[in-house]
Amino acid sequence: MDIPKLFSPGPTPLSRDVLAALASPPLHHRSEAFSQVVSKVYDLLPLLFDEENQVVLSSTGTGGLEAALINFASYKDHVLSVNAGKFGERWGDLCKVYGLSHNSFTSPWGKKINLQNLKSHISTHEPSVFCMQACETSTGSSFDLKQIKKILPKNCLFIVDGITAVGAYPLSMKEAGIDVLIAGSQKALGLPVGLSIVAFSDRAKEKAKTSDLPRFYFDILKELKNIKNSTSTTWSTPTQLWQALLVELEKLNHNTGLSDKLKLNKEAQNLIFNWVKDTDFELFSECPSLSLTALLAPPNISTKKIQTKLIKEGYFIGAGQGSFKDKLIRIGHMANVDLDDLKKLLSLLKKTLEESESIRI
Numbered sequence: 001m002d003i004p005k006l007f008s009p010g011p012t013p014l015s016r017d018v019l020a021a022l023a024s025p026p027l028h029h030r031s032e033a034f035s036q037v038v039s040k041v042y043d044l045l046p047l048l049f050d051e052e053n054q055v056v057l058s059s060t061g062t063g064g065l066e067a068a069l070i071n072f073a074s075y076k077d078h079v080l081s082v083n084a085g086k087f088g089e090r091w092g093d094l095c096k097v098y099g100l101s102h103n104s105f106t107s108p109w110g111k112k113i114n115l116q117n118l119k120s121h122i123s124t125h126e127p128s129v130f131c132m133q134a135c136e137t138s139t140g141s142s143f144d145l146k147q148i149k150k151i152l153p154k155n156c157l158f159i160v161d162g163i164t165a166v167g168a169y170p171l172s173m174k175e176a177g178i179d180v181l182i183a184g185s186q187k188a189l190g191l192p193v194g195l196s197i198v199a200f201s202d203r204a205k206e207k208a209k210t211s212d213l214p215r216f217y218f219d220i221l222k223e224l225k226n227i228k229n230s231t232s233t234t235w236s237t238p239t240q241l242w243q244a245l246l247v248e249l250e251k252l253n254h255n256t257g258l259s260d261k262l263k264l265n266k267e268a269q270n271l272i273f274n275w276v277k278d279t280d281f282e283l284f285s286e287c288p289s290l291s292l293t294a295l296l297a298p299p300n301i302s303t304k305k306i307q308t309k310l311i312k313e314g315y316f317i318g319a320g321q322g323s324f325k326d327k328l329i330r331i332g333h334m335a336n337v338d339l340d341d342l343k344k345l346l347s348l349l350k351k352t353l354e355e356s357e358s359i360r361i
Protein backbone atom coordinates (compact mmCIF):
# COMPACT_ATOMS: atom_id res chain seq x y z
CA MET A 1 0.00 0.00 0.00
CA ASP A 2 1.30 3.44 -0.88
CA ILE A 3 1.54 5.63 2.18
CA PRO A 4 0.20 9.17 1.54
CA LYS A 5 2.69 12.03 1.97
CA LEU A 6 1.92 13.95 5.12
CA PHE A 7 0.79 17.55 4.75
CA SER A 8 -1.36 17.40 7.86
CA PRO A 9 -0.85 19.70 10.85
CA GLY A 10 0.86 16.76 12.55
CA PRO A 11 2.10 14.13 12.36
CA THR A 12 4.62 15.55 9.92
CA PRO A 13 7.05 13.81 7.52
CA LEU A 14 10.17 12.20 8.99
CA SER A 15 13.67 12.76 7.62
CA ARG A 16 15.81 9.79 6.52
CA ASP A 17 18.14 10.21 9.54
CA VAL A 18 15.17 10.16 11.90
CA LEU A 19 13.85 7.00 10.23
CA ALA A 20 17.30 5.42 10.61
CA ALA A 21 17.46 6.35 14.32
CA LEU A 22 14.01 4.86 14.86
CA ALA A 23 15.10 1.64 13.19
CA SER A 24 18.22 1.25 15.36
CA PRO A 25 18.26 -1.51 18.01
CA PRO A 26 16.68 -0.16 21.22
CA LEU A 27 18.97 1.01 24.03
CA HIS A 28 17.95 -0.01 27.53
CA HIS A 29 16.56 3.03 29.37
CA ARG A 30 18.90 2.38 32.34
CA SER A 31 22.04 1.85 30.26
CA GLU A 32 25.08 4.12 30.14
CA ALA A 33 24.64 4.46 26.38
CA PHE A 34 21.14 5.86 26.86
CA SER A 35 22.32 8.20 29.64
CA GLN A 36 24.68 9.71 27.08
CA VAL A 37 21.80 10.29 24.68
CA VAL A 38 19.77 11.92 27.48
CA SER A 39 22.69 14.12 28.46
CA LYS A 40 23.24 15.33 24.87
CA VAL A 41 19.52 15.95 24.37
CA TYR A 42 19.38 18.09 27.51
CA ASP A 43 22.46 20.05 26.44
CA LEU A 44 20.81 20.93 23.12
CA LEU A 45 17.19 21.53 24.19
CA PRO A 46 17.76 25.22 25.10
CA LEU A 47 18.17 25.74 21.32
CA LEU A 48 14.43 25.26 20.98
CA PHE A 49 13.29 27.30 23.96
CA ASP A 50 16.03 29.74 24.94
CA GLU A 51 15.48 28.58 28.52
CA GLU A 52 17.52 26.31 30.78
CA ASN A 53 14.90 24.14 32.51
CA GLN A 54 13.24 21.38 30.50
CA VAL A 55 11.80 17.92 30.97
CA VAL A 56 11.09 15.41 28.21
CA LEU A 57 8.03 13.25 28.95
CA SER A 58 6.80 10.08 27.26
CA SER A 59 3.37 11.34 26.25
CA THR A 60 1.54 13.10 23.47
CA GLY A 61 1.23 16.88 23.56
CA THR A 62 -1.88 16.78 25.73
CA GLY A 63 0.13 14.98 28.43
CA GLY A 64 2.57 17.89 28.30
CA LEU A 65 -0.30 20.39 28.77
CA GLU A 66 -1.67 18.39 31.70
CA ALA A 67 1.79 18.08 33.26
CA ALA A 68 2.31 21.84 32.95
CA LEU A 69 -0.97 22.69 34.63
CA ILE A 70 -0.73 20.23 37.52
CA ASN A 71 2.89 21.01 38.33
CA PHE A 72 2.86 24.79 38.09
CA ALA A 73 -0.66 25.71 39.26
CA SER A 74 -2.09 25.38 42.79
CA TYR A 75 -5.62 25.25 44.16
CA LYS A 76 -5.39 28.85 45.32
CA ASP A 77 -4.73 30.01 41.74
CA HIS A 78 -7.28 31.46 39.38
CA VAL A 79 -6.68 30.36 35.78
CA LEU A 80 -7.70 32.40 32.74
CA SER A 81 -7.27 30.76 29.35
CA VAL A 82 -7.78 31.87 25.77
CA ASN A 83 -10.29 29.78 23.86
CA ALA A 84 -9.77 30.67 20.19
CA GLY A 85 -10.25 27.21 18.70
CA LYS A 86 -10.37 23.48 19.36
CA PHE A 87 -7.10 23.38 21.30
CA GLY A 88 -7.87 26.47 23.36
CA GLU A 89 -10.87 24.56 24.76
CA ARG A 90 -8.48 22.01 26.25
CA TRP A 91 -7.19 24.34 28.98
CA GLY A 92 -10.75 24.73 30.30
CA ASP A 93 -11.34 20.96 30.13
CA LEU A 94 -8.18 20.31 32.14
CA CYS A 95 -9.02 22.92 34.79
CA LYS A 96 -12.48 21.36 35.17
CA VAL A 97 -11.09 17.85 35.70
CA TYR A 98 -8.67 19.06 38.37
CA GLY A 99 -11.19 21.37 40.06
CA LEU A 100 -9.20 24.55 39.40
CA SER A 101 -10.93 27.92 39.51
CA HIS A 102 -11.08 28.98 35.84
CA ASN A 103 -12.51 31.39 33.26
CA SER A 104 -12.16 31.40 29.50
CA PHE A 105 -11.62 34.37 27.25
CA THR A 106 -13.42 33.33 24.07
CA SER A 107 -12.09 34.74 20.83
CA PRO A 108 -13.72 34.01 17.44
CA TRP A 109 -12.01 31.29 15.40
CA GLY A 110 -9.47 32.67 12.94
CA LYS A 111 -9.60 36.26 14.26
CA LYS A 112 -6.85 38.27 15.94
CA ILE A 113 -7.19 38.43 19.71
CA ASN A 114 -8.79 41.74 20.68
CA LEU A 115 -6.28 43.05 23.21
CA GLN A 116 -8.67 45.66 24.65
CA ASN A 117 -11.31 43.01 25.40
CA LEU A 118 -8.70 40.65 26.80
CA LYS A 119 -7.35 43.42 29.01
CA SER A 120 -10.77 44.06 30.52
CA HIS A 121 -11.25 40.30 31.05
CA ILE A 122 -7.92 40.22 32.85
CA SER A 123 -8.86 43.09 35.16
CA THR A 124 -12.21 41.45 35.95
CA HIS A 125 -10.81 37.97 36.67
CA GLU A 126 -7.32 38.84 38.03
CA PRO A 127 -5.71 35.55 36.95
CA SER A 128 -2.62 34.22 38.67
CA VAL A 129 -2.14 31.67 35.85
CA PHE A 130 -2.78 32.50 32.19
CA CYS A 131 -2.82 29.79 29.48
CA MET A 132 -3.04 30.00 25.71
CA GLN A 133 -1.77 28.54 22.42
CA ALA A 134 1.16 30.07 20.51
CA CYS A 135 -0.38 28.57 17.38
CA GLU A 136 -4.05 27.47 17.37
CA THR A 137 -3.86 24.48 15.04
CA SER A 138 -7.60 24.25 14.38
CA THR A 139 -7.58 27.68 12.67
CA GLY A 140 -3.95 28.05 11.52
CA SER A 141 -3.54 31.17 13.69
CA SER A 142 -0.48 32.47 15.47
CA PHE A 143 -0.80 34.93 18.33
CA ASP A 144 1.34 37.88 19.40
CA LEU A 145 2.63 36.53 22.70
CA LYS A 146 4.81 39.55 23.49
CA GLN A 147 1.82 41.91 23.28
CA ILE A 148 -0.25 39.61 25.48
CA LYS A 149 2.54 39.31 28.04
CA LYS A 150 2.50 43.12 28.35
CA ILE A 151 -1.11 43.13 29.62
CA LEU A 152 -0.73 40.27 32.10
CA PRO A 153 -0.39 41.05 35.82
CA LYS A 154 3.29 40.92 36.87
CA ASN A 155 2.92 37.87 39.09
CA CYS A 156 0.76 35.92 36.68
CA LEU A 157 2.35 32.71 35.36
CA PHE A 158 2.29 32.64 31.54
CA ILE A 159 1.80 29.06 30.24
CA VAL A 160 1.91 28.58 26.46
CA ASP A 161 0.98 25.54 24.36
CA GLY A 162 3.70 25.64 21.71
CA ILE A 163 2.83 22.21 20.30
CA THR A 164 2.66 23.46 16.69
CA ALA A 165 5.07 26.35 17.21
CA VAL A 166 8.22 25.06 18.92
CA GLY A 167 10.70 24.04 16.24
CA ALA A 168 8.89 25.81 13.38
CA TYR A 169 10.52 29.20 14.05
CA PRO A 170 12.54 30.85 16.83
CA LEU A 171 10.39 31.31 19.94
CA SER A 172 12.48 32.64 22.79
CA MET A 173 10.79 32.17 26.15
CA LYS A 174 12.96 34.88 27.64
CA GLU A 175 12.11 37.43 24.95
CA ALA A 176 8.38 36.68 25.03
CA GLY A 177 8.26 36.45 28.84
CA ILE A 178 6.84 32.91 28.77
CA ASP A 179 7.09 30.92 32.01
CA VAL A 180 6.13 27.49 30.68
CA LEU A 181 6.23 26.35 27.04
CA ILE A 182 5.12 22.92 25.82
CA ALA A 183 6.25 21.14 22.63
CA GLY A 184 5.02 17.92 20.99
CA SER A 185 7.24 15.54 19.03
CA GLN A 186 4.99 14.88 16.00
CA LYS A 187 4.71 18.51 14.93
CA ALA A 188 7.48 20.95 14.04
CA LEU A 189 10.14 18.71 15.60
CA GLY A 190 9.70 16.21 12.74
CA LEU A 191 9.42 13.09 14.95
CA PRO A 192 6.69 10.50 15.48
CA VAL A 193 4.04 10.85 18.21
CA GLY A 194 5.28 9.99 21.69
CA LEU A 195 7.32 12.72 23.39
CA SER A 196 6.28 16.04 24.87
CA ILE A 197 8.72 18.61 26.22
CA VAL A 198 7.90 21.08 28.98
CA ALA A 199 10.32 24.01 29.31
CA PHE A 200 10.05 26.45 32.21
CA SER A 201 11.52 29.55 33.80
CA ASP A 202 13.16 29.71 37.24
CA ARG A 203 10.08 31.58 38.46
CA ALA A 204 7.88 28.65 37.38
CA LYS A 205 10.30 26.20 39.02
CA GLU A 206 9.95 28.06 42.34
CA LYS A 207 6.16 28.02 42.00
CA ALA A 208 6.19 24.26 41.31
CA LYS A 209 7.75 23.69 44.75
CA THR A 210 4.50 24.78 46.44
CA SER A 211 2.03 23.34 43.93
CA ASP A 212 -0.60 21.19 45.68
CA LEU A 213 -2.36 19.45 42.79
CA PRO A 214 -2.39 15.64 42.71
CA ARG A 215 0.12 13.99 40.38
CA PHE A 216 1.91 10.68 40.10
CA TYR A 217 3.30 9.98 36.62
CA PHE A 218 3.81 13.60 35.58
CA ASP A 219 6.02 14.91 38.37
CA ILE A 220 8.18 17.55 36.75
CA LEU A 221 10.47 18.35 39.72
CA LYS A 222 11.08 14.62 40.30
CA GLU A 223 11.89 14.22 36.61
CA LEU A 224 14.31 17.15 36.76
CA LYS A 225 16.01 15.72 39.87
CA ASN A 226 16.46 12.31 38.21
CA ILE A 227 17.92 13.89 35.10
CA LYS A 228 20.33 16.03 37.18
CA ASN A 229 21.37 13.25 39.58
CA SER A 230 21.55 10.22 37.34
CA THR A 231 20.93 11.40 33.75
CA SER A 232 18.02 9.04 33.81
CA THR A 233 14.27 9.31 33.25
CA THR A 234 11.86 8.54 36.10
CA TRP A 235 9.99 5.89 34.11
CA SER A 236 10.71 3.58 31.18
CA THR A 237 10.83 5.64 28.02
CA PRO A 238 10.83 5.11 24.23
CA THR A 239 14.61 5.33 23.81
CA GLN A 240 14.50 5.30 19.99
CA LEU A 241 12.39 8.44 20.05
CA TRP A 242 15.07 10.11 22.16
CA GLN A 243 17.71 9.01 19.65
CA ALA A 244 15.61 10.52 16.88
CA LEU A 245 15.15 13.72 18.90
CA LEU A 246 18.92 13.93 19.29
CA VAL A 247 19.34 13.61 15.50
CA GLU A 248 17.00 16.57 14.90
CA LEU A 249 18.60 18.68 17.66
CA GLU A 250 22.11 18.02 16.33
CA LYS A 251 20.99 19.08 12.85
CA LEU A 252 19.61 22.30 14.30
CA ASN A 253 22.84 22.85 16.17
CA HIS A 254 25.23 22.13 13.30
CA ASN A 255 23.75 23.20 10.06
CA THR A 256 20.22 24.49 9.96
CA GLY A 257 19.03 26.42 13.01
CA LEU A 258 15.54 27.72 13.67
CA SER A 259 15.91 30.76 11.42
CA ASP A 260 16.39 28.39 8.46
CA LYS A 261 13.24 26.53 9.48
CA LEU A 262 11.42 29.85 9.58
CA LYS A 263 12.67 30.66 6.05
CA LEU A 264 11.51 27.29 4.69
CA ASN A 265 8.11 27.54 6.37
CA LYS A 266 7.68 31.06 4.99
CA GLU A 267 8.44 29.82 1.47
CA ALA A 268 5.83 27.09 1.89
CA GLN A 269 3.34 29.60 3.24
CA ASN A 270 3.96 31.95 0.29
CA LEU A 271 3.36 29.14 -2.21
CA ILE A 272 -0.05 28.57 -0.63
CA PHE A 273 -0.85 32.29 -0.34
CA ASN A 274 -0.13 32.73 -4.07
CA TRP A 275 -2.06 29.60 -4.99
CA VAL A 276 -5.17 30.68 -3.11
CA LYS A 277 -5.42 33.94 -5.08
CA ASP A 278 -6.48 31.97 -8.20
CA THR A 279 -9.17 29.96 -6.43
CA ASP A 280 -12.49 30.48 -4.66
CA PHE A 281 -10.87 29.49 -1.37
CA GLU A 282 -10.04 32.15 1.24
CA LEU A 283 -7.28 32.36 3.76
CA PHE A 284 -9.10 31.60 7.04
CA SER A 285 -6.92 33.28 9.64
CA GLU A 286 -6.33 37.00 10.15
CA CYS A 287 -3.05 36.08 11.84
CA PRO A 288 -1.72 33.12 9.81
CA SER A 289 0.73 30.79 11.43
CA LEU A 290 4.01 29.69 9.85
CA SER A 291 3.33 26.07 10.80
CA LEU A 292 0.18 25.42 8.83
CA THR A 293 -2.26 27.28 6.59
CA ALA A 294 -6.03 26.96 6.98
CA LEU A 295 -8.17 27.72 3.91
CA LEU A 296 -11.91 28.28 3.93
CA ALA A 297 -13.73 26.41 1.15
CA PRO A 298 -16.45 28.04 -0.95
CA PRO A 299 -20.00 27.22 0.28
CA ASN A 300 -21.30 23.82 -0.99
CA ILE A 301 -17.81 22.32 -1.16
CA SER A 302 -17.00 19.53 1.29
CA THR A 303 -13.47 19.65 2.60
CA LYS A 304 -13.87 16.11 4.00
CA LYS A 305 -14.50 14.94 0.41
CA ILE A 306 -11.45 16.88 -0.80
CA GLN A 307 -9.38 15.24 1.93
CA THR A 308 -10.60 11.74 0.93
CA LYS A 309 -9.87 12.39 -2.76
CA LEU A 310 -6.36 13.64 -2.03
CA ILE A 311 -5.55 10.63 0.15
CA LYS A 312 -6.32 8.45 -2.90
CA GLU A 313 -3.87 10.61 -4.88
CA GLY A 314 -1.17 10.10 -2.25
CA TYR A 315 -1.44 13.24 -0.07
CA PHE A 316 -2.81 13.57 3.46
CA ILE A 317 -4.02 17.06 4.38
CA GLY A 318 -6.07 18.12 7.40
CA ALA A 319 -9.79 18.95 7.16
CA GLY A 320 -11.46 21.32 9.62
CA GLN A 321 -12.40 20.76 13.25
CA GLY A 322 -15.46 21.58 15.38
CA SER A 323 -18.08 23.58 13.48
CA PHE A 324 -15.54 24.09 10.63
CA LYS A 325 -15.14 20.33 10.16
CA ASP A 326 -16.31 20.29 6.55
CA LYS A 327 -15.41 23.89 5.71
CA LEU A 328 -11.64 24.16 6.14
CA ILE A 329 -8.63 22.46 4.71
CA ARG A 330 -5.47 22.72 6.79
CA ILE A 331 -2.11 22.21 5.11
CA GLY A 332 0.76 21.55 7.49
CA HIS A 333 4.20 22.84 6.48
CA MET A 334 6.11 22.99 9.74
CA ALA A 335 8.78 20.26 9.57
CA ASN A 336 10.85 18.85 6.71
CA VAL A 337 8.40 20.27 4.20
CA ASP A 338 9.33 19.41 0.62
CA LEU A 339 8.47 22.42 -1.54
CA ASP A 340 8.31 20.40 -4.79
CA ASP A 341 5.84 18.02 -3.17
CA LEU A 342 3.85 20.98 -1.91
CA LYS A 343 3.66 22.37 -5.48
CA LYS A 344 2.40 18.96 -6.68
CA LEU A 345 -0.17 18.89 -3.90
CA LEU A 346 -1.42 22.36 -4.83
CA SER A 347 -1.81 21.48 -8.49
CA LEU A 348 -3.67 18.28 -7.55
CA LEU A 349 -5.88 20.35 -5.30
CA LYS A 350 -6.63 22.70 -8.18
CA LYS A 351 -7.56 19.76 -10.39
CA THR A 352 -9.82 18.39 -7.64
CA LEU A 353 -11.59 21.75 -7.40
CA GLU A 354 -12.14 21.85 -11.16
CA GLU A 355 -13.99 18.54 -10.90
CA SER A 356 -16.21 20.18 -8.32
CA GLU A 357 -19.29 17.93 -8.78
CA SER A 358 -17.70 15.11 -6.79
CA ILE A 359 -16.76 17.31 -3.84
CA ARG A 360 -20.08 19.05 -3.33
CA ILE A 361 -21.77 18.82 0.04
Ligand SMILES: Cc1ncc(COP(=O)(O)O)c(C=O)c1O
Pocket (backbone or CB within 6 Å): 009, 010, 060, 061, 062, 063, 087, 133, 135, 136, 137, 138, 161, 162, 163, 164, 184
Ligand atom coordinates in the same frame (compact mmCIF):
# COMPACT_ATOMS: atom_id res chain seq x y z
C1 LIG B 1 -1.91 23.34 19.57
C2 LIG B 1 -2.15 21.91 19.97
N1 LIG B 1 -2.28 21.62 21.25
C3 LIG B 1 -2.48 20.36 21.68
C4 LIG B 1 -2.54 19.32 20.79
C5 LIG B 1 -2.75 17.93 21.28
O1 LIG B 1 -1.61 17.17 21.07
P1 LIG B 1 -1.68 15.55 21.09
O2 LIG B 1 -2.67 15.15 20.06
O3 LIG B 1 -0.26 15.19 20.74
O4 LIG B 1 -2.07 15.15 22.46
C6 LIG B 1 -2.40 19.57 19.43
C7 LIG B 1 -2.51 18.47 18.44
O5 LIG B 1 -2.82 18.66 17.29
C8 LIG B 1 -2.19 20.90 19.00
O6 LIG B 1 -2.04 21.19 17.70
